[in-house]
Amino acid sequence: MALTDCEKCWSTPCDCGWEYRHMNDEEFAEFIARILTYKEDKVAILEKAMSIIKESE
Numbered sequence: 001m002a003l004t005d006c007e008k009c010w011s012t013p014c015d016c017g018w019e020y021r022h023m024n025d026e027e028f029a030e031f032i033a034r035i036l037t038y039k040e041d042k043v044a045i046l047e048k049a050m051s052i053i054k055e056s057e
């Protein structure tokens with residue numbers, strides 16, 4: 001599944017931002033929901049994700 005084993009950071013789910021690049025809206029929403037349930041540094045992760053998305057557009 002796309003949400004696991006990022007080729008850059010090897011985290012599950014990815015927390016470096018690389019995997020966000022290939023996500024469609026549905027996958028991204030699911031990813032965010034997962035982060036919000038158990039990631040301690042959720043705010044920092046989401047801020048990084050948003051900056052990466054902006055750069056890739």
Ligand SMILES: [Zn+2]
Binds near residue numbers: 007008014016017018
């Ligand atoms: Zn990653």
